[in-house]
Amino acid sequence: MQGPLIESLARQGVSRRTFLKYCATLASMMALPPAAGLAMAEAMAAARRPSVIWLPFQECTGCTESITRSHSPTLEGMIFDMISLDYQMTLMAAAGFQAEEALHNAMKDNAGKYLLIVDGSIPLGQGGIYSCHAGLSSLDMLKEAAQGAAAIVAVGTCAAYGGIPKANPNPTGAVSVSDIVKDKPIVNIPGCPPIPAVMTGVLAHYLTFGSLPELDDKGRPRAFYGETIHDRCYRRPFYDQGKFAKTFDDEGARRGWCLFELGCKGPVTHNACATTKWNGGTSWPVESGHGCLGCSEPDFWDAGGFYKALSMPADPLKFAAAASVAGAATGGAISLANRAKKGAARSAHETITLADLEK
């Protein structure tokens, strides 16, 4: 299935108009100027499908599940198909040696040009034995595949920041892609899982402009991760009015009030859920009545409890008893010292007699 993208789209019954609309939507979603929609359409229509190698490491396949399932009937899903996905363990029909052959062929044929997508963290503990396939540890496989990659897309919080495997106490010594690869452009698309449209948006940008989109200080595309969930949340007016749901089934929850007090991490989480939503724009976590977990932020798992409000301390009285005892002991010791000093002064006191004064 080689040839320009527009031909394979036409074969699948996608009209030029639908395709243009899709490009315009993507361009506006990424806050690009209107002309970029057309440029995107032209570039993508003419694009030879770039080779994409998708390496899964220490992950749960949730990222793949999210992208395939929620988008298979949409245009995004087809764009996804239109990329020459040369290796994706979960989706590919080939297995075993056949699959490895496909991987190595793709790496050889497209050396320096292929896009490497990684999901899952890379365990370094015990020499990386926690995640191996085809006789290679994830670490070796990533190093090998990264050498010939034009760019790397770290999909999901595990690949981007270490994610759940890195959660305290990090038994496997998990690290992120950017901890290992230092000499290639890396885009982080964090989320647990990430929003499918965000991934296709980044790929479309790459196809159109031949470069990766503008990134923030955590390596995320600004177009999707530029604002917090809280900034764009439809429940924000209730926050500003001080109307909070206190439990998941009280009057406030039924009225759709702010979930801040139930532990919503929206104010500190940068992602596009509030605007792009999930499942083809059906809903998103806060709309379904649950606070944001903060899954697109590094170490969200260890951010002090999902159901504790951001203003709540994690475990404030940890040292309280020990500190009180230490305080009482210090105070007691000083008080004893003071008493001893007073006693010494009293016993050192000599009574002066009249005879002393007349000396």
Next chain:
Amino acid sequence: MNELQFLTWVRGPGLDIAIGIFLLGVIWRLFEIYTLGRRKDLAAPRRAAGASGLHTVFRRSLPPPGMMKRSPVSYIGGYIFHIGLAVIVFLGAPHIMLIANLTGLSWPGLPAQIIGLVTVVTMAAMLAMLVDRINKPAKRFLSTFEDWFTWAVTFLPVLTGWLTVQHLLLPYTTMLTLHILSAEILLIVLPFTRLFHTFTLFGSRWYNGSANARKGVPV
């Protein structure tokens, strides 16, 4: 360390440490002060009407005759910012949640807008008192480093809290972190500076009042 990790630290280990040092310091200082003891006064007491520890506790909250005219900023500003701080700390909804989380005790708070107004008034009073301290030669002469330091340590949590709620200056995450951090610095500093008057104020007034009462002097 990114800003979320920093926030997690100030909410977790940072607060543990601050509350630990606060409790240690408070218990230590109270123990030390109240076990000092005094020699028994063998003289016969001379009681006078209106002279007692309790009287003094209240009387010292009122300006002595003529002082209100001489130092209005100290008295009016002092009243405003002390009451303001108490309102913010004990009637602000997020602070009540914090106390409920720590102790299980909870009570109704004031609306955020009113707390916001009180905060602005409190900051204005504190700034006026700072300017007064700088401008009045006698006050400036009597001020030591500790006075400027404790002013700053008290002012910062109010300022950062207000900026956090109003979403001003820095991103919410950073501002909230700075607010909690500044409150932690206040907790650590409190037992070891003149801010310890929050605990000793009424006790020392009572002590002085009852000592004076024995001498028959209502002050």
